[in-house]
Amino acid sequence: MGVQDLERGGLVEEAEGSYPVDGVAARFVARPRSVSEASQVLAAAAADGLAVAFAGGGSKLGLGNPPERVDLEVQTSGLGQVLEHAAGDLVVRAQAGVPLADLQAALAPAGQWLALDPPEPRATVGGVVAANASGPRRLRYGTVRDLIIGITVVLADGTVAHAGGKVVKNVAGYDLAKLFCGSLGTLGMVAEAIFRLHPLPAATAVVTVQVESPTEAGRAVQRLRRSVLEPSAAELVVGELGWPGRLTVVFEGIQPGVEAQAAAAVELLGQMGQAAVAGPGQTEAALNQLGALPFEKAEFALKATFPPAELAGVLGDLVGGRLHFGGPVSAHAATGVLWMASGLREGDLPADSPAFPTVVRAITEARERLAARGGSLVVVKASPELKRAVDVWGPATDAIGLMRRVKERFDPDRRMSPGRFVGGI
Amino acid sequence: MDRQALIRRLEEITGPQGVISERNQLRTYECDGLANFRVIPSVVVLPETAGQAQAAVRACHEAGVPFVARGSGTGLSGGALPVSDGVLIVLARMRRILEVDLDNQRAVVEPGVLNLQVTKQVAPDGFYYAPDPSSQQVCSIGGNVAENSGGAHCLKYGFTTNHVTGLEVVLPDGELVHLGGGKAPDPPGYDLLGTFVGSEGTLGIATTVTLRLLRKPEAVRTLLAAFEGTDQAGDAVSRIIGAGIVPAAIEMMDALAMEAAEAAVHVHYPEGAGAVLVVELDGPEAEVAHQFDEVERLCQEAGSTTIQIAESEDQRALFWKGRKSAFAAVGRISPDYYVQDGVIPRTALPEVLRRITELADERGLRVANVFHAGDGNLHPLVLYDGEVEGQEQRAEELSAEILYTCLDHGGSITGEHGVGFDKKQYLPKQFSAEDLDTMQLVRCAFDPDGRANPGKVFPTPRLCGERPGPRRVHPVEQAGLAEVF
Numbered sequence: 001m002g003v004q005d006l007e008r009g010g011l012v013e014e015a016e017g018s019y020p021v022d023g024v025a026a027r028f029v030a031r032p033r034s035v036s037e038a039s040q041v042l043a044a045a046a047a048d049g050l051a052v053a054f055a056g057g058g059s060k061l062g063l064g065n066p067p068e069r070v071d072l073e074v075q076t077s078g079l080g081q082v083l084e085h086a087a088g089d090l091v092v093r094a095q096a097g098v099p100l101a102d103l104q105a106a107l108a109p110a111g112q113w114l115a116l117d118p119p120e121p122r123a124t125v126g127g128v129v130a131a132n133a134s135g136p137r138r139l140r141y142g143t144v145r146d147l148i149i150g151i152t153v154v155l156a157d158g159t160v161a162h163a164g165g166k167v168v169k170n171v172a173g174y175d176l177a178k179l180f181c182g183s184l185g186t187l188g189m190v191a192e193a194i195f196r197l198h199p200l201p202a203a204t205a206v207v208t209v210q211v212e213s214p215t216e217a218g219r220a221v222q223r224l225r226r227s228v229l230e231p232s233a234a235e236l237v238v239g240e241l242g243w244p245g246r247l248t249v250v251f252e253g254i255q256p257g258v259e260a261q262a263a264a265a266v267e268l269l270g271q272m273g274q275a276a277v278a279g280p281g282q283t284e285a286a287l288n289q290l291g292a293l294p295f296e297k298a299e300f301a302l303k304a305t306f307p308p309a310e311l312a313g314v315l316g317d318l319v320g321g322r323l324h325f326g327g328p329v330s331a332h333a334a335t336g337v338l339w340m341a342s343g344l345r346e347g348d349l350p351a352d353s354p355a356f357p358t359v360v361r362a363i364t365e366a367r368e369r370l371a372a373r374g375g376s377l378v379v380v381k382a383s384p385e386l387k388r389a390v391d392v393w394g395p396a397t398d399a400i401g402l403m404r405r406v407k408e409r410f411d412p413d414r415r416m417s418p419g420r421f422v423g424g425i
Numbered sequence: 426m427d428r429q430a431l432i433r434r435l436e437e438i439t440g441p442q443g444v445i446s447e448r449n450q451l452r453t454y455e456c457d458g459l460a461n462f463r464v465i466p467s468v469v470v471l472p473e474t475a476g477q478a479q480a481a482v483r484a485c486h487e488a489g490v491p492f493v494a495r496g497s498g499t500g501l502s503g504g505a506l507p508v509s510d511g512v513l514i515v516l517a518r519m520r521r522i523l524e525v526d527l528d529n530q531r532a533v534v535e536p537g538v539l540n541l542q543v544t545k546q547v548a549p550d551g552f553y554y555a556p557d558p559s560s561q562q563v564c565s566i567g568g569n570v571a572e573n574s575g576g577a578h579c580l581k582y583g584f585t586t587n588h589v590t591g592l593e594v595v596l597p598d599g600e601l602v603h604l605g606g607g608k609a610p611d612p613p614g615y616d617l618l619g620t621f622v623g624s625e626g627t628l629g630i631a632t633t634v635t636l637r638l639l640r641k642p643e644a645v646r647t648l649l650a651a652f653e654g655t656d657q658a659g660d661a662v663s664r665i666i667g668a669g670i671v672p673a674a675i676e677m678m679d680a681l682a683m684e685a686a687e688a689a690v691h692v693h694y695p696e697g698a699g700a701v702l703v704v705e706l707d708g709p710e711a712e713v714a715h716q717f718d719e720v721e722r723l724c725q726e727a728g729s730t731t732i733q734i735a736e737s738e739d740q741r742a743l744f745w746k747g748r749k750s751a752f753a754a755v756g757r758i759s760p761d762y763y764v765q766d767g768v769i770p771r772t773a774l775p776e777v778l779r780r781i782t783e784l785a786d787e788r789g790l791r792v793a794n795v796f797h798a799g800d801g802n803l804h805p806l807v808l809y810d811g812e813v814e815g816q817e818q819r820a821e822e823l824s825a826e827i828l829y830t831c832l833d834h835g836g837s838i839t840g841e842h843g844v845g846f847d848k849k850q851y852l853p854k855q856f857s858a859e860d861l862d863t864m865q866l867v868r869c870a871f872d873p874d875g876r877a878n879p880g881k882v883f884p885t886p887r888l889c890g891e892r893p894g895p896r897r898v899h900p901v902e903q904a905g906l907a908e909v910f
Contacts, residue, residue: 178619257712
């Protein structure tokens with residue numbers, strides 16, 4: 001059965017309302033309402049040899065290299081159910097299309113949450129898994145890979161497969177859930193996921209400190225990391241105008257605990273600058289802004305990752321120095337993740353502009369600097385032309401051959417988001 | 426290549442002191458921590474460096490010979506059981522801690538390094554390595570990586586997979602690759618590190634491991650609460666979790682397990698208790714102090730008869746010694762026993778324990794229960810006497826029934842010991858043929874010839890050339906030349 005049969009059945013339609021990925025728009029859109037419908041859709045796409053891309057809330061579609069082709073876009077909006085919340089077991093099973101915000105709202109009455117706080121407001125469960133989205137609280141809770149305990153996927157030929165399960169501790173079989181984390185739709189479709197949950201913290205305290213320079217930021221964060229304090233997040237923001245920056249440290253738990261930790265943090269960090277515990281109004285404001293990505297209107301944006309102790313060096317290289325890209329900077333400072341936006345606004349860097357090769361060179365040089373520090377640089381937002389000029393993922397490691405072999409096994413015809421991933425996968 | 430030629434080739438790699446080929450000496454390696462199964466390998470090789478390990482794997486590849494990796498050999502699922510026509514690659518001589526980087530909270534170690542050795546190395550600076558399987562004094566990091574080992578503290582801190590951030594791996598064809606970001610987070614590409622950890626030696630051999638080190642918590646407090654029975658103890662666990670507390674560990678032992686542990690290490694469990702819980706909280710002082718009082722109160726509300734609070738590091742160590750020695754201690758009250766490792770949703774605990782008792786009674790056997798109550802990982806110890814006609818078989822049946830009970834409640838056949846050789850026939854009860862075929866895609870990408878630890882984890886792996894599809898009768902089978910078991 002091919003796509004045309006499904007079209008007659010109403011499961012697939014001519015593309016209207018597809019999310020074009022880097023200017024590549026799909027011919028067809030499908031919105032399956034169950035895992036078995038998703039399986040039918042992918043089997044039909046296989047029969048017709050169609051290239052497939054997946055979309056949840058559409059918030060991460062700009063991530064990755066421009067796809068070589070997209071014939072069919074499978075949207076997960078029809079897979080919108082929270083299937084099971086076992087509150088006593090701190091476990092939830094949800095379909096891919098459930099918006100993360102809706103999931104959190106469903107868990108909150110039980111005093112629980114899925115400890116993921118990516119900044120994208122439209123993020124869905126499947127999208128968070130496929131794009132490995134994370135936020136400030138990864139410092140304490142880790143990323144998707146640390147919280148996902150089970151998965152249901154639909155493979156390129158329509159096969160439905162599960163791995164893991166709904167118990168937190170489980171080593172039976174291969175951990176396919178981790179394989180699909182961050183796979184960006186190149187191995188198949190994430191249809192359902194099972195996560196372990198955490199209790200919602202009863203109290204929060206925020207400490208802010210102004211840091212004057214890369215060295216001072218590095219020292220403050222390193223002090224925090226070497227202390228016995230257990231912050232949920234430590235976020236550094238440096239505005240468009242450059243230094244000083246602001247470090248925001250968040251403590252979550254019970255009231256006496258967070259108060260004591262916040263006081264200890266002020267003492268620890270106050271030795272270097274003006275550290276203070278935020279008042280109630282300020283706390284709320286700080287939490288609302290926490291982790292906001294600084295590049296909504298930017299022409300391009302970069303994500304640097306590096307060993308956390310390299311923070312001062314990385315900031316020295318990239319923020320305020322010769323390689324500064326001109327826009328605001330935001331970092332999960334104690335984790336070794338830094339986001340940078342261009343000062344250029346959307347549309348300000350056409351491929352034929354004289355600045356274009358300069359930007360390409362600067363990105364390449366930044367990448368080399370990071371590599372020397374044991375890190376990497378990913379272009380998370382850019383025009384298709386810039387993406388083609390720099391490869392968004394950077395140079396491949398010695399594991400690229402193995403990654404290609406994994407891809408070939410899962411998607412032998414190369415139809416799942418072809419070209420979007422590392423090394424042209 | 427014949428056996429003698431392969432031995433010579435391996436001796437060239439490691440020197441003659443690194444190769445064992447005498448039958449009597451090979452016997453040392455015939456089993457791992459699960460002694461029910463024994464196979465004498467063709468050759469044992471003990472590389473001392475990653476380069477030698479890689480060369481040994483390549484030699485196997487070139488000779489078309491399967492290999493099995495072994496660390497300390499403490500595994501409880503037969504994961505390091507040799508294959509008779511294959512090479513056993515023992516990593517125990519690769520014991521160097523290559524680097525400790527406290528600023529980045531990482532240690533880089535060779536696979537033969539013992540789990541506890543890592544913590545010992547960094548403890549003076551106030552750090553530790555979190556995963557703590559009961560065998561941590563003797564088990565190796567490489568084995569932990571293969572099995573995705575857990576331990577008592579995974580309720581709060583997770584498993585090996587959450588604490589390994591980088592691997593150097595020799596693939597089954599001898600290629601050396603680096604997986605994971607090492608010291609940096611979010612490396613671009615597939616999470617092959619996460620795929621490799623817990624793959625039980627079927628995807629290759631880790632030759633260097635980067636571990637996450639944690640700062641020692643400011644405060645640790647531990648109590649031991651006695652209850653009339655496991656129902657009350659289980660209720661206490663539910664109340665603690667329901668109160669939004671995430672203890673570092675909650676362990677439960679029933680009366681029989683206590684009897685065994687008492688005989689071995691003299692913890693002085695309260696007389697007449699039907700179950701005890703060991704609950705440990707750690708973290709910032711103010712938080713721990715407050716929540717510890719609450720845990721104590723919740724245990725009392727659930728009907729705890731006695732609560733002992735560890736007043737010293739020695740007493741805390743004793744509580745843990747009782748728990749961690751329970752498996753071995755059972756040897757004192759029963760000549761033979763099977764250890765199971767099933768997992769259930771924690772809330773199903775009372776029901777499953779009742780069912781286990783029923784199943785044991787039906788067969789006239791005793792089961793001692795030791796488990797990680799916080800995450801539902803049961804360790805039923807099925808006691809039997811191999812000398813008594815029929816007991817071993819009944820014990821085996823009972824073990825299987827217990828696993829089926831776990832699966833009926835939406836659980837897993839193994840929480841931390843691995844599938845290995847022991848439980849591979851149960852894997853299809855937990856996963857469909859499509860699920861297993863999909864896992865096989867990973868196997869084929871890493872090991873198309875199926876030479877890394879063959880015959881483990883998966884009951885009947887498909888050959889990598891075969892396309893998944895409806896099972897067809899093989900011509901050989903049709904001709905009556907072979908049967909499918």
